[in-house]
Amino acid sequence: ISVEVGGHTRVFTVARDISDRRRIEEERRALISRLVTVQEEQRHRIANDIHDDSIQTMFGVGIRLHLLRTMLVDGEQLRVVSNLEATVDQAIGRLRHLIFELRPTALDHDGLVPALRLYLDQMRTESGIEFDLQSLLSAEPPAEPRVTLYRLAQEALVNVRKHAQAHRVRVSLDDHKGGISVRIQDDGRGFHMSRANTPVPGHLGMAAMRERARMAGGWVEVDSAMNRGTTVEFWIPLPALEERNVA
Ligand SMILES: Nc1ncnc2c1ncn2[C@@H]1O[C@H](COP(=O)(O)OP(=O)(O)OP(=O)(O)O)[C@@H](O)[C@H]1O
Ligand SMILES: [Mg+2]
Known part of the structure; x- marks a missing residue:
């Protein structure tokens, strides 16, 4: 040089x-x-x-x-x-x-919302965190996005259980722009957003969530502030109906 x-x-x-x-x-x-x-x-x-x-x-x-x-x-x-x-x-x-x-069998047998309800029930029994689960979904998502959505929700709920010290968590699902959006909102202690955006060695959950969503063509958004709870929202696209019929 x-x-x-x-x-x-x-x-x-x-x-x-x-x-x-x-x-x-x-x-x-x-x-x-x-x-x-x-x-x-x-x-x-x-x-x-x-x-x-x-x-x-x-x-x-x-x-x-x-x-x-x-x-x-x-x-x-x-x-x-x-x-x-x-x-x-x-x-x-x-x-x-x-x-x-x-791998909850309910996910395969009963669908996304019943499987989430079971998970939240279990979580309430084990950690006393109350929940509201609201679904406005018009149909059951196909197997692949269903697993992705469930895993993303599970990862976010594990965090609520592990870190949030929350009393209540609200989980809502909705049809959104040709896909499904899920919002998971806790009333816990929150955290500094800098931690959500910079990967911390040994803490893989959020990074894995983002990657899993990205692989499926979707996204994850995290919003949190100290003592104001945390909201995790993610969206996963669904295959178009004609693609589903071929599969
Ligand atoms: N719902 C939440 N309430 C409060 N703090 C949270 C919440 N979710 C995440 N955090 C904070 O963000 C950090 C990063 O979360 P992340 O899931 O990436 O890692 P982790 O849960 O610590 O470890 P891992 O998921 O790899 O077991 C957590 O250590 C915690 O401090
Ligand atoms: Mg985690």
């Missing part, structure tokens, strides 16, 4: 910086998008394995324990086996809960 053509050198440096930054940004996006895809595949696989293997096995153990109990007369032995049976039941319950987190 010649110092004599200082002006040119500076232009060259800036251009290189920008292309470096763009490349890094592209790589970051590609990685997050890979992460989101792999995560969804893994969740599916793990949920199926737990369902077909672990729960079936535990179920078998439960049945044998029950048989064993019918053969016993000794009070102490009966007590031990009863406790074991209760432990197995608890373990099955926890596995079912895990499957529910990984």
Whole structure:
């Protein structure tokens, strides 16, 4: 680099910086998008394995324990086996809960809004956060955008549960510009917006949300202020009707 053509050198440096930054940004996006895809595949696989293997096995153990109990007369032995049976039941319950987190069957069987209602119900039971769920959707979205919408909502709701210290969360769904928009509004402590826009190492949730929405051709908007709650809104386009009939 010649110092004599200082002006040119500076232009060259800036251009290189920008292309470096763009490349890094592209790589970051590609990685997050890979992460989101792999995560969804893994969740599916793990949920199926737990369902077909672990729960079936535990179920078998439960049945044998029950048989064993019918053969016993000794009070102490009966007590031990009863406790074991209760432990197995608890373990099955926890596995079912895990499957529910990984991939709620309600999403496939009953649809987006019922699955969200179940999730919010569970969240209320576990953390006491009240909810309003309002849907103005005219139809059930097809499978792919349905999963995307559910995952985005789940990620936002995990944040409400983890960070917001909220009393209530409002979830509303609406048809919007050929797609579906979802708004998730909590009355919690809020946070500085600088944190929502600059990726923080180790905190992937928001970045993954944006990437997931972008992959589906949609967007995510976050609005928050200290002590004024947080609103997360996202929109995912739906395939046109004729495309859906072909699929
Ligand atoms: N609803 C909310 N209320 C208050 N603070 C929030 C809310 N949502 C996000 N935040 C803040 O924004 C930060 C970034 O959220 P993000 O989901 O990206 O990461 P995380 O939840 O900390 O980690 P991860 O999602 O990777 O488990 C959080 O650490 C939290 O400080
Ligand atoms: Mg998070």
